[in-house]
Amino acid sequence: MRWLDDGRPEARAELDALYPHTGNAYFIGITGHPGSGKSTLVDAFIRLCRERDLTVACIAVDPSSPFSGGAILGDRVRMNRHALDDGVFIRSVATRGNLGGLSRSTPASVQVMDAMGFDIVLIETVGVGQDEIDIVRLADTNVVVMVPGLGDDIQATKAGVMEIADIFAVNKSDLDGADRVVREIKTMLSMNESADDEDAWIPSVLKTVATHQEGLEPLFEAVEAHRDWLQAHRSDRDRDRQRIEQLVRLVISGEFDARIGRLLGTDTWKSHLEAVLDRTETPYEAADALFDEIF
Amino acid sequence: MSETQTKQSDASPPETTHRVLIGKVGLDGHDRGAKVIARALRDAGFEVIYTGLHQTPEAVAATAVQEDVDGVGISILSGAHNTLVPEIIEALEERGADDIFVFAGGIIPEDDIATLKDQGVRAVFTPGTPTREVIDFVRDACREQADNR
Ligand SMILES: Nc1nc2c(ncn2[C@@H]2O[C@H](COP(=O)(O)OP(=O)(O)OP(=O)(O)O)[C@@H](O)[C@H]2O)c(=O)[nH]1
Ligand SMILES: [Mg+2]
Numbered sequence: 001m002r003w004l005d006d007g008r009p010e011a012r013a014e015l016d017a018l019y020p021h022t023g024n025a026y027f028i029g030i031t032g033h034p035g036s037g038k039s040t041l042v043d044a045f046i047r048l049c050r051e052r053d054l055t056v057a058c059i060a061v062d063p064s065s066p067f068s069g070g071a072i073l074g075d076r077v078r079m080n081r082h083a084l085d086d087g088v089f090i091r092s093v094a095t096r097g098n099l100g101g102l103s104r105s106t107p108a109s110v111q112v113m114d115a116m117g118f119d120i121v122l123i124e125t126v127g128v129g130q131d132e133i134d135i136v137r138l139a140d141t142n143v144v145v146m147v148p149g150l151g152d153d154i155q156a157t158k159a160g161v162m163e164i165a166d167i168f169a170v171n172k173s174d175l176d177g178a179d180r181v182v183r184e185i186k187t188m189l190s191m192n193e194s195a196d197d198e199d200a201w202i203p204s205v206l207k208t209v210a211t212h213q214e215g216l217e218p219l220f221e222a223v224e225a226h227r228d229w230l231q232a233h234r235s236d237r238d239r240d241r242q243r244i245e246q247l248v249r250l251v252i253s254g255e256f257d258a259r260i261g262r263l264l265g266t267d268t269w270k271s272h273l274e275a276v277l278d279r280t281e282t283p284y285e286a287a288d289a290l291f292d293e294i295f
Numbered sequence: 296m297s298e299t300q301t302k303q304s305d306a307s308p309p310e311t312t313h314r315v316l317i318g319k320v321g322l323d324g325h326d327r328g329a330k331v332i333a334r335a336l337r338d339a340g341f342e343v344i345y346t347g348l349h350q351t352p353e354a355v356a357a358t359a360v361q362e363d364v365d366g367v368g369i370s371i372l373s374g375a376h377n378t379l380v381p382e383i384i385e386a387l388e389e390r391g392a393d394d395i396f397v398f399a400g401g402i403i404p405e406d407d408i409a410t411l412k413d414q415g416v417r418a419v420f421t422p423g424t425p426t427r428e429v430i431d432f433v434r435d436a437c438r439e440q441a442d443n444r
Contacts, residue, residue: 069312070337076358077347083354092362094342096312 015108021115023240025057028120028223029136031127031161032145037171038124039078040210041145041219045122046082048216054120055087057113059106061125061132064094071095075124089118095132106135107250127161134253136164137246140239141226143167143219146185148177162188165203167222173207173215182207201229259294268293313437314364318346318355320379321371328400328422329370335426336433352379356386359395365437366417371401381414394443396436400429 030038030045042058049056060075073092082088091109106123113121123139125132136142144165149172170181185205194200204222208215230239263269272290275281281289317333319326326348333343344362346355359367367387369380380399387395399411400420408419418432 064342065337068338068340070340070342072333072337072343072345074345074347076344076362080346080350080354080358083350083357089361090358092342092344094312 011108015111018112018115021117022111023114025114025118025121026227027110027139027141027243028122029139029142029164030122030124030145031132031136031142031164032171033147034126036145036147037210038126038145039075041143041169041171041208042075042122042124043079043081044208044210044213044216045219046079046088047213048220049120050082050085050087052220055118056120056122057089057116057118058091058122058124059109059113060090060092061106061123061135062092062094063126064096069096089113089116105254107138107247107254110138111247127164133161133164134246134250138243138250140230140243141166141223143169143223146170146181147172148175148181166201166226167219168203168205169208169215169219170205171208171210174209174212178207199233201226201233256294263290263294312340312342313434313441314342314344314362315433315437316344316346316355316359316362316364316367317370318350318358318367319348319370320350320352320355320383321375325372326370328372329368332368332370332400332426332429335430339430339434341433341437352382353386355383356390356392359387360390360392364395365440366396366398366433368433369397369399371399371403374402376401376403376411377407380411380416384415394440396440398429398432398436400424 028045030042032038039060042060046056046058058079060073060079062071062073062075064071071094073094075092076083076090079090082090091113093106093109096105110121110123123135125136127133127136127144142164144161144167146168148170168182168185170178170185172178182205189203189205194202204225206215206218206222208219210216269290272281272286276283276286315336317329317336319329329345333345336343344358344364346358350358355367355369367383369383371379376399380397384393384397387393387397396417397415398418398420399416401422403411403419403421408421411419417436420429420432
């Protein structure tokens with residue numbers, strides 16, 4: 001998997017060999033504001049899955065520092081109790097800026113975990129970057145984690161994140177204001193067009209206290225209900241198609257970013273830049289020429 | 296921190312992103328030292344898997360393997376280094392991951408440092424070591440690792 005992160009060519013052959021074995025895992029995305037309790041919820045969810053004899057892999061995404069490119073990947077702090085359980089595999093990944101890091105390695109990691117035969121693959125991200133939203137779109141069921149006390153933030157929460165939610169988990173419900181958040185989400189949902197469509201999935205809204213393993217059974221049931229709904233309304237092939245479409249897009253954009261990354265700083269790059277600076281070339285002409293360069 | 300912040304400008308970013316695990320084993324509840332090193336490494340361009348307090352040697356090794364790190368840095372203050380650090384090395388070996396290098400930091404007496412090194416610990420840093428020195432060590436060890444892959 002390390003090769004995948006680094007985009008090494010060896011990885012490609014391995015991936016191609018693995019691919020026929022994918023398509024069996026159930027993917028669940030967990031997205032929400034920093035500190036909303038995603039990792040704690042993932043930890044509690046893994047525990048519940050293990051009680052039900054389901055194996056779980058988790059990809060925990062954290063942002064890379066835009067300055068150094070480094071990252072502190074601390075999600076495991078909340079998941080340590082599973083460290084010695086063979087039925088649990090946790091992998092921390094950094095976004096690595098936008099030059100192909102996340103978009104290149106994560107779809108690959110996801111495939112590896114799928115091929116390894118895990119029943120469930122969880123993907124934790126804060127969901128602020130476009131990359132991350134793209135990643136979460138790989139999931140069959142998306143859980144968006146909200147917390148009380150964000151005030152008017154429900155409206156402010158990135159539209160993209162709200163749209164992907166199949167389930168809202170109002171975590172930290174031990175704190176004041178959880179019911180209000182639940183009401184606000186429900187009000188918001190009732191304004192969606194799909195609210196009037198009998199066949200549409202109406203996102204469930206439930207309260208959890210991840211630190212005390214509370215609300216996890218209902219969360220699990222909500223995931224099952226969403227899965228059942230998917231099965232009733234879309235064929236397996238359609239669901240797979242949606243993920244594959246996203247996967248192929250991610251692989252293309254990852255490759256594209258990687259190629260741009262390799263182009264940056266080369267002589268060709270610099271000479272076009274200089275030409276644009278000298279006003280002998282327009283930015284569009286330079287881009288056209290450089291575009292040809294990477295393909 | 297300010298010290299490491301200014302330094303990152305002259306440190307060229309690593310060619311491939313190196314990954315290291317920073318963790319604490321043993322019973323003491325201080326992770327300040329570990330956090331300082333974790334942040335310094337991040338600022339130097341490393342991906343740091345931070346596992347927090349009270350890890351068992353077994354859990355550290357299992358995590359290191361899952362996360363595919365180049366190296367493991369263990370912070371220790373409780374005086375239990377003589378048993379815990381070798382146990383990590385052993386656990387790594389058991390998992391076929393003896394290529395992952397191990398370094399330690401904490402209040403460790405001179406004599407013990409020699410013993411630990413005999414047992415395979417690549418470097419031991421005592422309090423007061425400049426973070427730059429730790430970063431340089433980790434970078435060199437990671438590069439060596441990458442060359443051997
Ligand atoms: N009161 C309360 N605190 C919680 C609950 N769940 C998590 N926390 C606390 O919230 C803090 C953040 O939890 P994490 O699980 O690390 O949150 P996260 O969303 O994964 O954070 P990032 O990955 O940094 O974005 C920790 O101190 C948790 O103990 C809860 O249900 N109630
Ligand atoms: Mg987290």
